[in-house]
Amino acid sequence: ANITKNDHVLTTAGIYGIVKQVKTDEQEVTLCIDEKKDVCIKVTKASIATLVKVSSSSEADALPAEAAKKT
Numbered sequence: 001a002n003i004t005k006n007d008h009v010l011t012t013a014g015i016y017g018i019v020k021q022v023k024t025d026e027q028e029v030t031l032c033i034d035e036k037k038d039v040c041i042k043v044t045k046a047s048i049a050t051l052v053k054v055s056s057s058s059e060a061d062a063l064p065a066e067a068a069k070k071t
Contacts, residue, residue, distance in 0.1 A: 003022055003051065004055055005019055005022065006019060006055030007051055007054055008055075009050065009051055010050040011047045016033070017041070018031065019032075019055075022045075028043070028044060028045070029042070029043055029044070031043055
């Protein structure tokens with residue numbers, strides 16, 4: 001419920017992403033899963049399992065270390 005833009009999250013499906021938009025009226029969140037290629041997906045708020053990192057101004061920490069190794 002406290003998800004905000006630029007928070008780093010993990011979905012119940014195991015997808016890491018950065019919150020780009022939160023639509024409170026529709027219970028919908030837009031996640032960026034690849035910033036370099038501007039790839040985003042829409043998920044329900046209920047599908048977000050964990051808040052990995054609260055929003056920060058640093059783009060160097062775009063994804064957790066495990067996800068960065070896979071990309």
